Amino acid sequence: MALKNIKNKIAATNRMHKVTRAMEAVSAVKMRKTQLAALAGRPYARAALQILTRLSGSSELSKHPLSMEREQVRAVALVVITSDRGLAGALNSGLIKVAVEAVAPYPKEAVAVYAYGKKGQEYFARRGYKIERSYENKADDVDRAAMDELAVSLAEAFIAGRYDAVMVAYNNFRSTFEHVPTARRMLPFSLPALRQLVEDIAPEHGKYSDLHALDSVPAYTVEPAGEEVLGILAPRLAAVALYHMLLESKAAEHSARMVAMKNASDKSKEVAADLTHEYNKIRQAAITREVSEIVGGREALAA
Amino acid sequence: MRSFHLTIARVDEPLFSGEVASVLLPGKEGVFEVLAGHEAFVSELREGQIRVAAEDGKTYHFDIPDRGIAEVSSNQTTVLL
DSSP states (O other), X not given: OHHHHHHHHHHHHHHHHHHHHHHHHHHHHHHHHHHHHHHHHHHHHHHHHHXXXXXXXXXXXXXXXXXXXXSSOOOEEEEEEOOSSOOSTTHHHHHHHHHHHHHTTSOGGGEEEEEESHHHHHHHHHTTOEEEEXXXXXXXXXXXXXXXXXXXXXXXXXXXXXXXXXXEEEEEEEETTXXXXXXXXXXXXXXXXXXXXXXXXXXXXXXXXXXOOOOOOSOOEEESOHHHHHHHHHHHHHHHHHHHHHHHHHHHHHHHHHHHHHHHHHHHHHHHHHHHHHHHHHHHHHHHHHHHHHHHHHHHHHO | OOOEEEEEEOSSOEEEEEEEEEEEEEETTEEEEEETTOOOEEEEEOSEEEEEEETTSOEXXXXXXXXXXXXXXXXXXEEEO
């Protein structure tokens, strides 16, 4: 009976192995696609941030309504970018931890959550946070229109004074095996925060890593006027930053899932091998017992 | 002929990156041409066409569907669509 049980278990483990291996392969393909997209978006984000950081030397940035620091922070918007589906290791739990830490100084009622992805939405809804908006994060390609719209509504709410700060929590994709859950203040814009974002965007090595140096040009002629250029650039930059964070999160999600599935596949192989070993041992024990019983029976008859 | 580095990028993909001799851009206050060593400046672009004369003599065209921003510094020009 035990033999039959073990046999079933081995079959089940092998089936599981097939599933996880298939998921690993699917994630690998998706990962490659999103990684490419994340990398392709980097030069733009970098260039836009670079223009903005340079312009900010001319003091117009600090006068722009999107970069006004509020003396008292009463209401905060939190954008949480998680995945919709699980089986991706510690991806979402790590991110949510960072997100919660980011809004820890403020009372729950003061936090409005914009949840991009079901995992974040479920977590914050269960803990009594106000979910202002929630988006599905099912599609594999990144929805630019949704990001633009979200950025515009956040910027409007910020200027109208409904929020005094906007934070974003996302997974910063560094490599297939490394993603860093990051919380960042998106609004008001500030020079150090922008710098940080630019630096994070340049990958450590690979195709776009040569874009590293942030050189500064002292004087600029701005045409038509500084405020006008900033007026276009600043809201766009918010959209680009969001879009970028979503791309990074996607790349991180697929990488994390691929790694998780790879671990599961490896583990299931190991379990199957152990079970087979066990099965053979029990089978051999049963054969030995039967043989000795037959031998014993014959000897008893001959005696 | 002196050349400079030009980058044209859209949010989702870089469109052009390379050494060019000159680039013609539709500025908000009129079309202007950038050559190497141009004064550093930032300008808003309106919809229209960008004409790039690459270093190797080839010409490329890109359309600006909506608006854009051009940033020119001593040896580097960036156009964001």
